[in-house]
Amino acid sequence: MLPVFLSALLLTTATASASPDWRTPFEKGNGNTTTTHAECISYYQQLDAAYPEIQLREVGQTDSGRPLHEVVVSLDGDFEPTSLRAKGRRIVFIQNGIHPGEPEGIDASMMLARDYVQKKDLRRQLSDVVLVFIPIYNVDGSLNRNSTTRTNQNGPESYGFRGNARNLDLNRDYIKQDSRNARTFAQLFQRWQPDVYVDTHTSNGADYQYTMTLIATQKNKLHPALSEYMQQRLLPALYGGMDKKKWYLTPYVDFEGRTPDARGLVGFLETPRYSTGYTTLFNTIGFVTETHMLKTYTPRVRATYDFLELLIRQVHQDGPAIAQARTAAAAQTQAQQQFALGWKLDTTQAEQLTFRGYAGKLKPSEVSGLPRLYYDRQAPYTKSIPYYNTFRATTTVQRPRAYVLPQAWGEVVERLRLSGVQMRQLSADTVINGETYYIQDYKTGPRPYEGHYLHTQVQVRTVQQPRSFLRGDYIITLNQPAARYLIETLEPQATDSFFAWGFFDSILQQKEYFSDYVFEDVAADLLRRRPELRAQLEEKKKQDPAFAASAAAQLDWVYRQSDHYETSHLRYPVLRVL
Template identity: 55%
Template sequence: MGRIIFILFFLAAMNTLAQQTPFERSHKKETATYAEVIQHYQALAKTYPQAKLITYGPTDIGKPLHLLVLSRDKIFDPIEIKKQNKRVLLINNGIHPGEPEGIDASMMLARDLLKENKLPENVVICIIPVYNIDGILNRSSTSRANQNGPVAYGFRGNSKNYDLNRDFIKTDSKNSHSFQEIFNTWQPEIFVDTHTSNGADYQYTMTLIPTHKDKLQPVLSGYLTQTLLPALYKEMEKKGYEMIPYVNSIAETPDQGITGFLESPRYSTGYTTLHNTIGFMPETHMLKAYDKRVDATYKLLQTYIDVVLRDAKLIGENKKKADEAIALQQEFTVDWKLNKRDSSALMFKGYTAKQKPSEVSGLDRLYYDRNEPYTKEIKYWNTFEPSLTISKPIAYLIPQAWTKVVELLKLNRVKVQQLTKDAVIPVEMYYINDYKTANRPFEGHYLHTAVKVKPVLQNLPFYAGDYMVYVNQSTNRYIVETLEPQATDSFFNWNFFDAILGMKEHFSAYVFEDTAAELLKNDPALREKLEKEKAAKPEMAKDPGAQLDFIYKNSDYYEKTHTRYPIGRLLKDQHLTLK
């Protein structure tokens, strides 16, 4: 009898051990490897019918992107879930695999919810175990020089050396394409992307970046600021992890004030904002012990589930109202600036910043004295205001040559139609009058900024197979903020259309001299225009080449497509045969 009891006890102990994560088995000092993460979720899906591990499209490393779906009712069809009016919470881990708290916390949270039968009734939880699979496979203990553990971890860049948290619009990686497939299939109301911070030292283990309130559709912004954020802060303080907004210092140290973080669409939560999804980037503090960082992340994810369950009906109603409002919205802000006049007082718990001689250079260096903690008010600037607002057209016309643009629109649930016959259509076309281009590449691109456009009404031929995108959809923000070239993360700024910036024809000066003389002789208005330009630019009067170039660019010989942005804006509706 004693032997049987021993065997049963041994088997129970082995089962408990088998369900432990590598983080737990290592006394909370190590993070799971990619193989261990997937094995853990495969075992959960095999053991519990409320869990399903789904594979989606490839990543740049050749492995599929996984999604664990936790559904109390064992319903794993996203269409059916929407019909049943359930909320979807999407948790993304390992976009930067050197910041792995979310990877380990989600493994334990999924197990505990299943094992303890605590899955929420009206909330389906979707977990991406590791987004940057490429990076987690590139494992070391040195790439995060400022971080306190774990023992080893992944790398920020993927196998093409992209930072995937800058790739949500340009979509250079297969990872981004597969993520967007997941996101637009499941259409979460709430999104959480787990991270670890860099920067100043302070007393908090967890900081938080929410989708910026000023960018959100007002119905969602009101719920975020008045209900959701207060609940998160209150509950986390109860659980022993008082939070603070992400410490984005205006100067070297946070005691001089911090600003809100304005995530443009290249970032995960900026991207989700385009779809009226409230997003969060929790950032644990890099210098806190790894076990505390994982525990804080676990408790925050648990809190999201509780609050989404509590407010499930309201969150669903808000999302529906926001989608309907965006479909009717006429004006869209495509660039923002910080309001430096408007600040609030924020109680901040930091460490005193001091200077001491560097043992490296002998010069003064910054350090934070943990023996001198402080609690004091600092300034918090968290209001952004529009710096550029665009009136939407009735529709955009996209020549079929620009296939990647169309593919990304379709991937993001944008309804795209095609012309069935050739037609000459009156449209507003932009000419790119000015722009700045980065001197060094950023994430594989020489990014454009400060774009200035000149709108011109033209009757242009479009052809059967060209695309029409009406701007009357719940995805209007994605449409406008990618297709308007002045938008911060437009396809134009990410170099999708750089071919239009180069001339394809020119002239030989010795031949064009005679043509230019004839043009000036027959066109007094052109001669007057040249003289005014010379008066405004005295150096031009001494530069015959510049004068010839001016005449060329103001004549019919100059190609009409040079610097013309190829996507037309339909300003007046007209009958077109579409499919």
């Protein structure tokens, strides 16, 4: 009996002392599976329990009712943003699963978090760098798991859905913040104020040889101090490092024409509705990784892992340069007087890049019988093509000293607060003189876009006038870090302004009007008493035959020149104080 007892004892001891299995669900799978939301959070909980350098915590709500989590990797066990910034730590913020059907970053980040505490070489990179992960941002979509909606994608076997619980694409929600996910993100981003931000994705579109393409913050939209560092140092290091790992990298394959080599690639202009467009407003360098949908899943995960590891290594090496560039950007933004509100691609400016593609050819469609495009993988090519990535400002605005926002617009006030805007309320009713915009013209899409009828091509008329404000209305000075964010949200002509997203739509509707048979006599009396108004009317009739032929149009014109016309119609409620 003794040998049997000893054997059992030895077996029990060996089992108890065996190291835990730290493989992720992806690593345990067949190479074509991704973790579920429950498995992901459970894995980070295990890391949190085992390593004092890792903390998992709930940071807010999502539309699904489930919490949004963050994971912080900090070697000295300090997990507070204010304290870490005071220590001079560079902060890298990595967000995964905004589109849960594009899950490479979810799986890669789980392995990264583990490896950064278990591997000595990687630990050294965190001596002055802190990692912040959002394990899965679109929790709602991650729970809506299926195997069919990513029609064009080669794996994994099952995955989440692009829309969240309200069927919103969260990567269009950073300014309007319709979702609780986006409102939670804004607070989290403002707490961390990261130096570098990464949003991990999978591409759609053309076929080509690359496993990964990259969107870097558009160079003309990023502050010049940061743009120079990114263009001259960071991007060459990332491209060169990925080349050495045999993950040849190219800018995101966005193009006009039938194939990428037809006219070349076009830079992606990420306006503030997108994650990296929002982060740019606060002088954070942003990247969107786009692994290619037609490559198998394992290489896509490995390429994402290698890119993130390479980026973190470079931030560690360039910490002082990044700090210097961000400090310069912050100071210069405070002194900046002219700000761009809209951008247009400059098609006269192009650089040449080497592109690894597949020949695009035509063959008869088995569906329609008509010619259809296909990419011939038996005909790869490497050639020089143009890359258009210079954008020019189309509309600019002079920086005001302050904005005055009536408290009635509570949805706007809430979003400003979430994005760290500093405001003070008037202590008494008062009259303030400043610039008022009147909306002259705009175009509105015929169908809703992400829950809104988006306004474009906004034109305004500026009037200097005194305005009455109430106790509790908000004074918002521009002498604060959120200055650029304020300009791009409160100036109605900006691409992603709150006006563009319809937050001020009630000013576009007239509330009072007139009966023509009653106002005819009032209008006639007004024209008798004001001969200069009669002269303007007659001149307008000469200039506009359609106006001259319309009695209703003429009567309405007189009404709008009279004291009876409501001054609030088409008046933008935010006052600019110069």
